[in-house]
Amino acid sequence: MSRFVRFLLPAAVAASAIAWFPFTDSAQEPSRGQEPARQQEPHGEHAEDEGPLHDAMETLDRGMKGMRRTITDPEKTAENMERLHGMQAAALTAVSLCPEPFNPLSDTEKIVWRIGYERKMLTVIDGLLQIELALVEGRHDEAREFYSQLTGLKKEGHDTYTPPEEE
Numbered sequence: 001m002s003r004f005v006r007f008l009l010p011a012a013v014a015a016s017a018i019a020w021f022p023f024t025d026s027a028q029e030p031s032r033g034q035e036p037a038r039q040q041e042p043h044g045e046h047a048e049d050e051g052p053l054h055d056a057m058e059t060l061d062r063g064m065k066g067m068r069r070t071i072t073d074p075e076k077t078a079e080n081m082e083r084l085h086g087m088q089a090a091a092l093t094a095v096s097l098c099p100e101p102f103n104p105l106s107d108t109e110k111i112v113w114r115i116g117y118e119r120k121m122l123t124v125i126d127g128l129l130q131i132e133l134a135l136v137e138g139r140h141d142e143a144r145e146f147y148s149q150l151t152g153l154k155k156e157g158h159d160t161y162t163p164p165e166e167e
C-alpha cells in the first residue's frame with residue numbers, strides 16, 4: 001500500500017497536472033479590469049478598430065444615437081443628462097489621443113495637426129455642455145440645434161483625422 005502511494009500517487013498527480021495544464025494557460029492572460037494600459041496604436045490593419053480612442057468614439061456614438069429621438073422630450077432630460085456625462089468624459093479622454101498623421105509631416109505640420117485635433121475635440125466637449133445646459137434650462141429646441149452642430153463636427157473631424165479609405 002505504501003508502495004502504491006509512493007509510486008502511483010505521484011504519477012497520478014503528474015498525469016492530472018499535464019491534463020490540467022492547457023486549461024491553466026488562459027489564467028495568465030489579464031482578466032477584466034487588469035488589462036495593461038493601451039496606447040493609441042499607429043495606423044495599420046485593424047488599428048482603427050480597437051484602443052482607447054475607438055472606445056471613446058463608441059461612447060460618443062451610442063450617446064448620439066440615444067439622444068437622436070429623445071432630445072426634445074422633457075421626460076427624457078435626466079436620462080439624456082446621464083448620457084451626456086458619459087459622452088463628456090469620453091471626449092475628454094479622446095482629447096489626448098490624437099492619431100498619428102497618415103503622411104510624413106514636418107515638425108511644425110505635426111503640431112498643427114495635433115492642435116487642430118485637440119481644438120475640434122474640445123469643441124465637441126463644449127457642444128455637449130451646451131446641450132446639457134439647454135436641457136436643464138428647458139430649452140429643448142436649442143438643444144436639438146447643438147446636437148445638429150455636433151454631427152457637423154463629427155464629419156469635419158472624421159474627414160481629416162480618420163484613415164483614408166483603402167483602395
Ligand code: HEM
Nearest residue numbers: 048053054057060061064117120121150153154157161162
Ligand atoms: C459626436 C461626435 C463624434 C462621434 C459620434 C464619433 C463617432 C465615431 C465612431 C462611431 C467611430 C468608429 C468608426 C468605425 O470604426 O467605423 C469614430 C472613429 C474615429 N473618430 Fe470619431 N466621432 C465624433 C467626433 C470626432 C471628432 C471631432 C474627431 C476628430 C477631431 C474624431 C476622430 C475620430 C478618429 C481619429 C477615429 C478613428 C479612431 C478609431 O476608431 O480608433 N471623431 N468616431
